[in-house]
Amino acid sequence: MNLSLVAVLALTLVSICVAQYKSIPLLLAERTAWKPNDGAPKQPWRSRPPLLRKPIRRPVPSRQPYKQLLENLRQRYPRPKEVLREHYQQQVRDFNLTASAKDVKLRNYFDTLYSGLITIGTPEQQFDVAFDTGSPMTWVPSIHCPPEHFGYKYRTYNNASSSTFQANGKEFEAVYDLGFVAGYRSQDTVTVAGLTIQNQTFGEAIIESDLFSNSRTDGVFGLGFSNEEPTVFDNLVNQGLLPAPVFSFYLNKLDIPGPDSVLTLGGTNPEYYTGDFTFINLTATDRWQFEIDNFRVQLSNGDVLFMGSGSPAIVDSSTSLIFGPMEEVDVLNRKLGAKPLPGHVSLFEFDCSELDSLPDFEFYVNGQKLSISSKDYVLKIFLYGTDLCYSGIMGRRWKESETPVWFLGLNFMRAYYIQFDKGNRRIGFAKPKY
CATH class of the missing domain: 2.40.70.10 (Acid Proteases)
Incomplete structure (x- = not known):
């Protein structure tokens, strides 16, 4: 991995690891001001959308070792943020699905996060997502997300550009110990490891807490158990794309x-x-x-x-x-x-x-x-x-x-x-x- 990229990723990972658990703001003003295009749901936001909660709260790690790690990286790789950001974008463009048909090549973010590429829609829109065995929801940032919630995001899902998009409109809010995302559900084709799932429900995030808006990954690929719609992995099996309901x-x-x-x-x-x-x-x-x-x-x-x-x-x-x-x-x-x-x-x-x-x-x-x-x-x-x-x-x-x-x-x-x-x-x- 390029050392400059390591520095960029570490800045993100430190922000993930040092964040303290805090209550979730409703951000009603942003929700009220949001204006969807024709592909987005028409109903207004309720005062509190239904929560999609994880069954057990995750622990919050101490900030001290990661602060020291960040300082160490700054000493080793003192480069301007703009140069690092440009370098990161180039690395993302160069990263592609080169693994075998059923393998997803993962990027190691300084031993604290592993992510890989998926695509959504027709034509395909590419996203770098973290694979999470602790949650079922797959979500990516929506183009409808207000600019103040983009953070470092470089890629967003545009449902108006996809010929296979289907409106769902059901609201979702995924709550984690270190942050949250909120938005609405949509349906489209989702491709991972060269396997394409039809009519897959996923989340379009239009509000993200600082944890996610500052992350170099675009979203989350849920590998947990769902009591609602089938997960992406469930549908890989249901649609006959995998020989067994197993991942490793x-x-x-x-x-x-x-x-x-x-x-x-x-x-x-x-x-x-x-x-x-x-x-x-x-x-x-x-x-x-x-x-x-x-x-x-x-x-x-x-x-x-x-x-x-x-x-x-x-x-x-x-x-x-x-x-x-x-x-x-x-x-x-x-x-x-x-x-x-x-x-x-x-x-x-x-x-x-x-x-x-x-x-x-x-x-x-x-x-x-x-x-x-x-x-x-x-x-x-x-x-x-x-x-x-x-x-x-x-x-x-x-x-x-x-x-x-x-x-x-x-x-x-x-x-x-x-x-x-x-x-x-x-x-x-x-x-x-x-």
């Missing part, structure tokens, strides 16, 4: 040589993994969740730390780190030898010289073991000529009425080639080829 991820790490990241639709790709899969059945009907018997860590002094008995866990491709209950995570990080940073909730620092001696973090599910090493659960940052190492396992607090859940984000997913089997309601884990 191989996610590379920027500092480790290896092939580009790939999402495989309809099965698995043996080029990216070795050995057999370890399968774990899902324990929820609306998300990629299973139950962990316990976590185990063999400490350097010979003690064994057990924790998390009977905890649900969700594999979430739009969460960059691992999140668990605050008290358990704090105990774990301290036992591993990490020191808490004063003034920062659940942020722990390791001595970088001791990383090789850190133990694996083991997960036991139905008697089967999964594990990740310190190279996966430690976030290493180079700053002012020195390395800084932070724990990539962070804590969050839960309300008394909520069941504590572990979120297994990208630093967990990179440790495995992961198969999401919707038909058999299970997740498979295999050793990746790095």
Whole structure:
């Protein structure tokens, strides 16, 4: 990846990771002022549109490591914003669907986000979207989005330019922990990995919070479970375009040589993994969740730390780190030898010289073991000529009425080639080829 592009992407990713969860403004003035063209729905906005909510709120990561990462990038690549923006646009134009028929080539945004290309409409309109196992909705920014909500967006969907567009008009609002989007649903052809879905419902976003308006990705491709219209992936299966309701991820790490990241639709790709899969059945009907018997860590002094008995866990491709209950995570990080940073909730620092001696973090599910090493659960940052190492396992607090859940984000997913089997309601884990 071009180093200048890395700097551009990191600016976006830092804004994603440091944003604090806040209540959703209604922005009624903008909604009232919006004037659709003939292809848009005619009904006025209600005072509050129906919410399309995720079943579980995602955790908000600490801002400190990403602030330092941003400062490091600024020192290494001090280029004017306009030059970086122009460079990013050129890179996007050069990025194309060169993978095989069922593979989606993914771009690695500094190990915190992975995205790929889809097209919508006739003629095709191209979008760079993040693939999210934690939500079902696929959406892209609409041309009707007021300019003040465009942010860094370079591409928007124009339904008037598509001969296969069909009006739907049903409002949607997708709410995430770090932001929201609102707009209306439309139908059109959607193409991913060379496979074209007819009459697919998706979201045209006309209002986006700062999180999304400043993102270098255009939108989101939902790979979660839907209780409403069939998702894009559902219709790939329903329309006979895939041999099986399965998709798989191989996610590379920027500092480790290896092939580009790939999402495989309809099965698995043996080029990216070795050995057999370890399968774990899902324990929820609306998300990629299973139950962990316990976590185990063999400490350097010979003690064994057990924790998390009977905890649900969700594999979430739009969460960059691992999140668990605050008290358990704090105990774990301290036992591993990490020191808490004063003034920062659940942020722990390791001595970088001791990383090789850190133990694996083991997960036991139905008697089967999964594990990740310190190279996966430690976030290493180079700053002012020195390395800084932070724990990539962070804590969050839960309300008394909520069941504590572990979120297994990208630093967990990179440790495995992961198969999401919707038909058999299970997740498979295999050793990746790095």
